[in-house]
Amino acid sequence: MNRYTRKRALLGALGFATAGALGLAGCASGGGGTDAGDGAARSLVVAVTTDVDTLVPWTVTQFQAANVLQNLYGTLVELDENLEAVPGLAESWETSEDGKTVTFHLREGVTFADGSAFDAEDVVASYTAIKDEDTAAVSAANLSSVKTIEATDEQTVTMTLSAPDAALFSNLTPISTAILPSEVDVESLESTPNGTGAFLLEERTPNEAITLAPNPDYWGGEPDLAALEFRVIPDQSAIVSALQAGSVQMAVFDDQLVSSTIGGSVTVTETPxxxxxxxxxxxxxxxxxxxxxxxxxxxxxxxxxxxxxxxxxxxxxxxxxxxxxxxxxxxxxxxxxxxxxxxxxxxxxxxxxxxxxxxxxxxxxxxxxxxxxxxxxxxxxxxxxxxxxxxxxxxxxxxxxxxxxxxxxxxxxxxxxxxxxxxxxxxxxxxxxxxxxxxxxxxxxxxxxxxxxxxxxxxxxxxxxxxxxxxxxxxxxxxxxxxxxNYTATAEGVTGFTPLPNGSLQGLRDVTVE
The missing domain is CATH 3.10.105.10 (Dipeptide-binding Protein; Domain 3)
Structure with a gap:
C-alpha cells in the first residue's frame, strides 16, 4: 500500500494571469492596508483588472473568478510550492496495489461557511455532481477514471477507478473540483458562497470590489489579515499609480513595460x-x-x-x-x-x-x-x-x-x-x-x-x-x-506571498501585512 500523509498544512500554490489587487473594508484614507492599533491584524488591497463572472466554483473558467474562489473554497487535494499534490481537505490517502482503489481520510473538525460540518457525504455528492453532464462542470473529465465513489464512514471516502490513474491527484487540485455541501443550492452560491476556504464573503459591489473576511474556523488556522478585498481597477497604469500612492499593496502584472515603471519601495518579482x-x-x-x-x-x-x-x-x-x-x-x-x-x-x-x-x-x-x-x-x-x-x-x-x-x-x-x-x-x-x-x-x-x-x-x-x-x-x-x-508587485511590509507558475491565489491565506 502507498500512503501519503502530511503532518501540517502546506502553502497552496499561487500565481496570477492578469493584473490583480485586493482592497479591504475598514481601510484608512486612500484605501491602503492599515491596522486599528499596534499589533492589530492589517488589511490587504490587491487590484484586479476585471470583475469576476461567477462565484460558482464548478463552472469557473475566468482567471479572476478562480483567484477569488480559491480563497472561499477547498479541494480534497492541493498543490504545494513545488507543484506536487499534497493533502487538502483530505489529510492522507492510500492507493491499492493494483492502483484501482484510492481511500481518502478526511480532516476532522472542518466546517463550511454556514457552520455545517464537512464530511464524506459532501465529497461523494460533490464529485457525483461534477461528473453529471447536467452540472456542466468544467472539470468533469478530471474524474473520468472514477467508476464509483462511496462514503465508507463520516471521515473516509473510497474511490474505485476503471483503471490506474497517474493524474488523479493532480486532477483533484483545481478549484473547479471544490467540495460543496451535499445539499447545496448551486444558484444561491452566486450571492452566498458556502465553502471551506480561508476566507468568507463579506461584501460584493459588482464591477468595483469583493471584500473577504478571515474565516476564524478555517482548518489551516485563521488568516492573519483583517480583511481582503479584490478591487477592480481596469487600467494597469492606474494600478501602478495606486501602488505608488500606497492605496494598493499588491498587484500582479502581465505587462513587463508597465511593471517596470513602478519603482519606489515596491518589490517586483518575475515568475514564468x-x-x-x-x-x-x-x-x-x-x-x-x-x-x-x-x-x-x-x-x-x-x-x-x-x-x-x-x-x-x-x-x-x-x-x-x-x-x-x-x-x-x-x-x-x-x-x-x-x-x-x-x-x-x-x-x-x-x-x-x-x-x-x-x-x-x-x-x-x-x-x-x-x-x-x-x-x-x-x-x-x-x-x-x-x-x-x-x-x-x-x-x-x-x-x-x-x-x-x-x-x-x-x-x-x-x-x-x-x-x-x-x-x-x-x-x-x-x-x-x-x-x-x-x-x-x-x-x-x-x-x-x-x-x-x-x-x-x-x-x-x-x-x-x-x-x-x-x-x-x-x-x-x-x-x-x-x-x-507574471510580475508580482508587493508593497513594503507585505510578506508570506510566494508567486508560483500555476495561477493559484490560495496562498493569500498566508500573507501578513506589517
Whole structure:
C-alpha cells in the first residue's frame, strides 16, 4: 500500500494571469492596508483588472473568478510550492496495489461557511455532481477514471477507478473540483458562497470590489489579515499609480513595460507561467476542418514575432504541453519557423490558392497582450493571403462564446497544469467536457490519453505525452504561441506571498501585512 500523509498544512500554490489587487473594508484614507492599533491584524488591497463572472466554483473558467474562489473554497487535494499534490481537505490517502482503489481520510473538525460540518457525504455528492453532464462542470473529465465513489464512514471516502490513474491527484487540485455541501443550492452560491476556504464573503459591489473576511474556523488556522478585498481597477497604469500612492499593496502584472515603471519601495518579482498563449482553431467549422488550412495558418505565424510584439519578448515560444516534466519542444512542429513556401503549398492543397478570409474572437481587458497578439497574427497572415477579421469582445461575452465553441479562431490565454492529463484531458479527448472548445479530437488521442493516465512509470508517461504533442502539432489542432511571465508587485511590509507558475491565489491565506 502507498500512503501519503502530511503532518501540517502546506502553502497552496499561487500565481496570477492578469493584473490583480485586493482592497479591504475598514481601510484608512486612500484605501491602503492599515491596522486599528499596534499589533492589530492589517488589511490587504490587491487590484484586479476585471470583475469576476461567477462565484460558482464548478463552472469557473475566468482567471479572476478562480483567484477569488480559491480563497472561499477547498479541494480534497492541493498543490504545494513545488507543484506536487499534497493533502487538502483530505489529510492522507492510500492507493491499492493494483492502483484501482484510492481511500481518502478526511480532516476532522472542518466546517463550511454556514457552520455545517464537512464530511464524506459532501465529497461523494460533490464529485457525483461534477461528473453529471447536467452540472456542466468544467472539470468533469478530471474524474473520468472514477467508476464509483462511496462514503465508507463520516471521515473516509473510497474511490474505485476503471483503471490506474497517474493524474488523479493532480486532477483533484483545481478549484473547479471544490467540495460543496451535499445539499447545496448551486444558484444561491452566486450571492452566498458556502465553502471551506480561508476566507468568507463579506461584501460584493459588482464591477468595483469583493471584500473577504478571515474565516476564524478555517482548518489551516485563521488568516492573519483583517480583511481582503479584490478591487477592480481596469487600467494597469492606474494600478501602478495606486501602488505608488500606497492605496494598493499588491498587484500582479502581465505587462513587463508597465511593471517596470513602478519603482519606489515596491518589490517586483518575475515568475514564468504554465499558462500559455495560443490561437485556438475550431476544426469543426469549414474550411478549418481541412488540415491543410490549419497547417497553412500554423506555418504562416512567426511565434517569436508575436511574443516580441505583444509581450516585449517577456516569455518563451512554446509547444502544446507546458507541464515542467513533460514540456514540449517547440522545434518539433511541421514549421518551427514561419515558412511562406509551406503556406502556399498547404493553401493550394486545400483549394485556396487565392487566399481566404477567417474570423477570430479576442478578449478585451482580461489580459494586456490579447489585442496586440491578434493584430500581429492578423498582419502576418495578411502577408500570405489569409485575411483575418478580428472581433474584440468584453471578458464576459468572450468567455460565453469560448465555452460554447462559438468561434472559428480564438486568441486565448489558457491555464497550464503540472500534469498533462489535467491540462488537456478535458480538451482533446472525444468525451472531454471542453472538447467543443478544443474543436479537435481523434481516436488516436483518446488512446494516448488513456495510456497516459494508466501508466505509472514517469519516463513511459513522457513518451506517451510526446506523442500527444506530436499529433496536436502535426494536425495543427491549435497554434501554440508562447508562455509569458507574471510580475508580482508587493508593497513594503507585505510578506508570506510566494508567486508560483500555476495561477493559484490560495496562498493569500498566508500573507501578513506589517
Amino acid at each position: 507561467q504554465l499558462s500559455y498563449h495560443t490561437l485556438q482553431i475550431n476544426s469543426r467549422k469549414k474550411p478549418l476542418d481541412d488540415v491543410d488550412v490549419r497547417l497553412a495558418i500554423a506555418c504562416a505565424i512567426d511565434r517569436q514575432e508575436v511574443l516580441d510584439t505583444a509581450a516585449l519578448g517577456g516569455g518563451e515560444v512554446t509547444g502544446p504541453i507546458t507541464s515542467p516534466a513533460f514540456r514540449s519542444d517547440p522545434a518539433d512542429r511541421p514549421c518551427p519557423e514561419a515558412d511562406a513556401d509551406a503556406v502556399k503549398k498547404h493553401l493550394a492543397a486545400a483549394g485556396f490558392e487565392d487566399g481566404l478570409t477567417l474570423h477570430a474572437i479576442v478578449m478585451q481587458g482580461g489580459y494586456s497582450t490579447a489585442v496586440a497578439e491578434a493584430e500581429n497574427i492578423q498582419a502576418q497572415l495578411a502577408e500570405v493571403g489569409i485575411t483575418l477579421e478580428i472581433e474584440p469582445l468584453e471578458s464576459g461575452t468572450y468567455v460565453d462564446r469560448w465555452v460554447a465553441g462559438d468561434f472559428e479562431l480564438a486568441v486565448a490565454l489558457n491555464g497550464g497544469q503540472p500534469d498533462p492529463d489535467a491540462m488537456y484531458g478535458r480538451y482533446f479527448t472525444s468525451t472531454g467536457n471542453l472538447n467543443s472548445v478544443a474543436g479537435y479530437s481523434s481516436k488516436s488521442l483518446d488512446e494516448l490519453f488513456a495510456q497516459g493516465k494508466a501508466e505509472t512509470d514517469p519516463e513511459a508517461r513522457k513518451a506517451i505525452y510526446a506523442d500527444v504533442s506530436a499529433e496536436l502539432e502535426d494536425q495543427a489542432a491549435w497554434v501554440w504561441l508562447f508562455t509569458s511571465y
